[in-house]
Amino acid sequence: MALIDLVVEKIVKIPLESKDKPDVLRELVQILKDAGEIDDFDAVLKAVQDREDKQSTGLQDSIAVPHCKTTVVSSLKLAIGIAPQGIDFDSIDGKPSKLFFLLLASPDLSGPHVEALAEIAKLAGSKAFCKALVNADNAREVVELMKGE
Amino acid sequence: MSNPIKKIMVYIDGTEQSVTAAQYAICLASSSGAELIAHYVINTRAAEDLLKARIFLKDEQVEYEHDMEADAERYLNYVNELAMKKGLSIIKKRSKGNVHKEIVDAVNEDEIDLLVIGELSRIRSRRDELYDETERAMRTVPCSVLVVKDEERVWEMYESLT
Numbered sequence: 001m002a003l004i005d006l007v008v009e010k011i012v013k014i015p016l017e018s019k020d021k022p023d024v025l026r027e028l029v030q031i032l033k034d035a036g037e038i039d040d041f042d043a044v045l046k047a048v049q050d051r052e053d054k055q056s057t058g059l060q061d062s063i064a065v066p067h068c069k070t071t072v073v074s075s076l077k078l079a080i081g082i083a084p085q086g087i088d089f090d091s092i093d094g095k096p097s098k099l100f101f102l103l104l105a106s107p108d109l110s111g112p113h114v115e116a117l118a119e120i121a122k123l124a125g126s127k128a129f130c131k132a133l134v135n136a137d138n139a140r141e142v143v144e145l146m147k148g149e
Numbered sequence: 150m151s152n153p154i155k156k157i158m159v160y161i162d163g164t165e166q167s168v169t170a171a172q173y174a175i176c177l178a179s180s181s182g183a184e185l186i187a188h189y190v191i192n193t194r195a196a197e198d199l200l201k202a203r204i205f206l207k208d209e210q211v212e213y214e215h216d217m218e219a220d221a222e223r224y225l226n227y228v229n230e231l232a233m234k235k236g237l238s239i240i241k242k243r244s245k246g247n248v249h250k251e252i253v254d255a256v257n258e259d260e261i262d263l264l265v266i267g268e269l270s271r272i273r274s275r276r277d278e279l280y281d282e283t284e285r286a287m288r289t290v291p292c293s294v295l296v297v298k299d300e301e302r303v304w305e306m307y308e309s310l311t
Contacts, residue, residue: 002269002281055206065204069216092203108223110216111163111192115248115282118195121202 003119006078007146010035012139014082016100021056021089024081025049025066028102031079040072044104047072058091062098062134063124067117069107076116077104080142084134098134099124158186158242159265160252160283161224166267170297171228172307174265177295179237179310183262186240187228188255189221192282194247235310248282249289256290265295 013031018024029045032038047070051057058064079102086096101120105113123129129145136142159174161167171187178185196213199205205213225241232239242259244251256264266283287294297303 002284054209057204059203067204107216108220109163110213110220114192114195114199114213114217117199117204118192119281121199121204124202 003076003078003116004147006076006116007080007143009139009143011037011078012080012082012142014136014139014142015085016081016083016087018083018087020087021052022049024064024083024087024089024097024100025052025102028066028079028081028100031081032077032102032104035079037077037079038073038104043072044070047104048102056090056092058089058097059124060091060093060095061124061127061130062086062091062095063130064089064091064097064100065103065117065120065124066100067103067105067113069110069113070104071107073104074106076109076112078102078116082134082136082142099130152181152183154181154183154262156186156259156261157181157183157263157265158188158252158256158259158261159228160267160286161187161189161228162248162267162283163189163220163224164267165300166297168224168227168231168267169300169303170265170267171231173295173297173303175228175232175235175237175239176303176306176310177263177265178232178239179235184240185232185237186242186255186259186261187225187232188242188244188252189225190248190251190282191217191221191243191245192248193217193245231307235307249285252286253290256292261290261292263293263295264290265297268296268298 047068051068081100089097
């Protein structure tokens with residue numbers, strides 16, 4: 001399944017309400033729970049937190065890509081959260097993160113997982129596009145931007 | 150006229166769509182007598198890019214590449230089993246690197262007449278970043294490409310193959 005197939009309004013939240021990193025991770029996982037994409041909130045959150053404990057996935061230019069493999073999902077799961085105000089996420093440039101892509105995958109889907117992460121990395125390379133996402137008014141606008149509508 | 154399709158390659162990437170494509174390719178090879186090659190590309194290029202982008206740790210890159218190796222083995226074996234059930238033997242092919250480039254190279258090297266791939270996303274993004282690797286391969290291979298759709302119908306076709 002292509003990344004674009006995962007982008008629907010119910011997995012997008014703007015603005016995020018969290019003020020710090022632990023809360024952002026919880027809020028992103030909650031998006032998937034509320035969307036009916038996952039059942040075991042605690043197992044997913046632990047897997048995401050365990051990966052973040054190794055090294056933050058907060059990149060430069062206000063982007064963060066928390067991700068992990070977990071057996072509690074059977075397909076790729078994406079959540080997009082946007083915090084226009086910025087949240088401290090221990091990013092490599094020390095700046096607050098504004099655009100969050102949470103990606104989960106089953107361990108036996110490593111190929112599609114890597115390709116989806118690579119697509120996110122390519123999107124993150126476009127500063128103008130990321131700025132447009134951060135300035136979006138609502139989830140529908142984010143979906144339209146992602147699909148180039 | 151002799152059969153114009155002597156060599157078929159089906160691209161396997163671990164998705165349900167690619168397994169459906171394999172079932173269709175088995176039916177096609179069985180009825181045409183063409184040789185069937187199942188090809189899985191371990192996307193080491195993307196894993197390297199993710200390390201450079203600092204999305205992956207070095208350990209993570211190595212772990213994912215091992216996982217992809219295991220996936221390749223598992224999915225190619227599965228396709229082989231699907232073919233054997235229908236009395237067909239296939240050639241399993243595994244390579245590493247940039248997916249669409251590896252597919253194009255394999256099509257050229259093996260002189261493939263037809264590339265069979267799974268259904269592509271029905272959503273057409275205008276963003277270049279969201280073209281997936283299979284779509285890129287479809288656009289760049291020199292041979293004809295068959296995009297397999299309708300999982301249920303293909304399953305019935307495969308099941309009815311004697």
